[in-house]
Structure formats: C-alpha cells, structure tokens
Amino acid sequence: MDEGDAGSAERLLVLIGEHRDTIREALDDEEYALLVSRLTALAEAAPDEDRAVRRALQGVRRALVPLPPDHPVRAELDSLRAVVVPPGPGAVAGARELMAWFRLPSPVREPPCGRDPGRDRLLREPALSAAEARARCGGAPPPELIRLRDPRDGDRYPEFQFTPGGGTPHGVVLEVNRxxxxxxxxxxxxxxxxxxxxxxxxxxxxxxxRLPDHRLVGAALELAEGE
Known part of the structure; x- marks a missing residue:
C-alpha cells in the first residue's frame, strides 16, 4: 500500500465529517442509521487487520451510495479508490474521531409531505408493476431484481432490468444486482x-x-468487493 492509497481512505472520512449535516439531510432515517452502524464497525475494527478494515470501509462507502448524485461526498465516491486496497490504521483512527460527531443528537429527517425526494426521483424512472414483472419472468421475479416499494402504486421493478420488447431480465443486471x-x-x-x-x-x-457486460460488472465489483 502506498501513501496515496491510505490518503484516499482518510480523505473519504474527512469529507464525511465536513458534510455531516448535509449527509443527514439527504438520507432517510434507515439509511442514516445504516451509515452510522458501518462507521461504528470501522471504528471498532483492529487497525492491523487489513482485510477487516477494508471490508468495514467498503460498508461505509456502500452506505453512502443513496446520497444524491450532486452531493459533494457522493460525487467523490466513484473517483476515490479508498476501499480497493488495505487502507491502514489511519482509517480506523479517522472513523473513531467521526463517531464523536455522528453520535451527537441529530434532528430526525422528515421529507416534505411524508415523501422522500431521493426515492421519488427513482420512482419516476420507467418501471413495471409486480404483475408485469411476474409475466416477464414467467413466475415470481428473482430476488436479484430491484424491487422498489411505492406506498401509492405498490411494488415497482425498474424497466431497464428487462430486455427490450417484453423480454426477460438481463443476465448482467442480475449479476450486478447480486x-x-x-x-x-x-x-x-x-x-x-x-x-x-x-x-x-x-x-x-x-x-x-452499449458497453460490454464485463465493464458494468467490473464497476460494480469496485464498489461491492474492492478486491
């Protein structure tokens, strides 16, 4: 591991600390609780156990994915390779410092009119109903398919997951979703x-x-596995 790799991990944690308030505003209660739990896991990791630290940091990064694309921290996620290599003890120390802030009382985020803008954005994407998804799959949709629960319209399956012309799920989508x-x-x-x-x-x-399937899988692997 070189100093640049370690610096990337610490930089991500610095960004989280700098934007704590807007992170709280952007995540719903469940998403925020997940982020705090992932930071706690990182803070409690043994600094000399590279694999455990790396996986804990992967969890932190994954918990930040629901941030809006224009959020300063979310915008940095794809360019930071913080979780790809063992980040070293600096990441654990940084997480421990962050927890002093994240454990402070924070107001409960309540989206306007009981709706979440980030989730509403995703629900506006073309999607199939549960019945349409069952018809495309010839039965119960596989668990790897993204199923978004809309309190008004019921379960929705983003349409991009299926091949055009009324086809079945894309194999690469199922692989990436796993x-x-x-x-x-x-x-x-x-x-x-x-x-x-x-x-x-x-x-x-x-x-x-439009891209080879392996490119999509590789991009997901960078986020999910970091190995």
Whole structure:
C-alpha cells in the first residue's frame, strides 16, 4: 500500500465529517442509521487487520451510495479508490474521531409531505408493476431484481432490468444486482444504476447494452468487493 492509497481512505472520512449535516439531510432515517452502524464497525475494527478494515470501509462507502448524485461526498465516491486496497490504521483512527460527531443528537429527517425526494426521483424512472414483472419472468421475479416499494402504486421493478420488447431480465443486471445486494438494499442498488459513474463515464442504466457486460460488472465489483 502506498501513501496515496491510505490518503484516499482518510480523505473519504474527512469529507464525511465536513458534510455531516448535509449527509443527514439527504438520507432517510434507515439509511442514516445504516451509515452510522458501518462507521461504528470501522471504528471498532483492529487497525492491523487489513482485510477487516477494508471490508468495514467498503460498508461505509456502500452506505453512502443513496446520497444524491450532486452531493459533494457522493460525487467523490466513484473517483476515490479508498476501499480497493488495505487502507491502514489511519482509517480506523479517522472513523473513531467521526463517531464523536455522528453520535451527537441529530434532528430526525422528515421529507416534505411524508415523501422522500431521493426515492421519488427513482420512482419516476420507467418501471413495471409486480404483475408485469411476474409475466416477464414467467413466475415470481428473482430476488436479484430491484424491487422498489411505492406506498401509492405498490411494488415497482425498474424497466431497464428487462430486455427490450417484453423480454426477460438481463443476465448482467442480475449479476450486478447480486454484487450490489439489491435484495437487501434495493434503493442503494437503484441509485447506483441511475447515477453518474466516473469509471464508466455515464449512467450505468443508460449504458446497458452499449458497453460490454464485463465493464458494468467490473464497476460494480469496485464498489461491492474492492478486491
């Protein structure tokens, strides 16, 4: 590991600290609680256990994916390679300092009219109903498909996941969604697909079929595995 790699990990944590208030405003209560839990895991990791530190930092990075694309921290995620290499003890020390701030009382974020703007943006993307998804899949949709729960319209499956002309799910979408843990965090996975990605130089959902499948898988691996 060189000094630049370690500096990248610490830089991410510095950015989180600098933008704590706007991070809280941008994430809903569940997403914010997940971020705090991932930071706690990093702070509690043994500094000399590189693999544990790296995976804990991967968790922090993944918890930040639901941030809006124009948020300063979210905009840096794709260009920072903080979780790709063992980040060293500096990341653990940085996380411990951050926890002093994140454990302070913070007002509960309440989206206007009970709606979440970030999730509303994702729900505006073309999608299939649960019945339409079942018809496309010939039965129950596989758990790897992103399923977004809309309190007004029921379950919605973003349409980009399916091949054109009434086809079945894209194989590469299922592979990427497994890496993104779409069955556990569908909103985070959807945000990845619909947000700009500096590695791919575009939005993954829009690049589906235009880039080789391995490029999409590789970009997801950088985020999900970091190895």
């Amino acid at each position: 890496l993104l843990l779409a069955d556990i965090d569908p909103w985070g996975a959807a945000s990845w697909w619909f947000s700009g990605n500096t590695w791919l130089r575009g939005t993954p959902a829009a690049l589906l079929g």
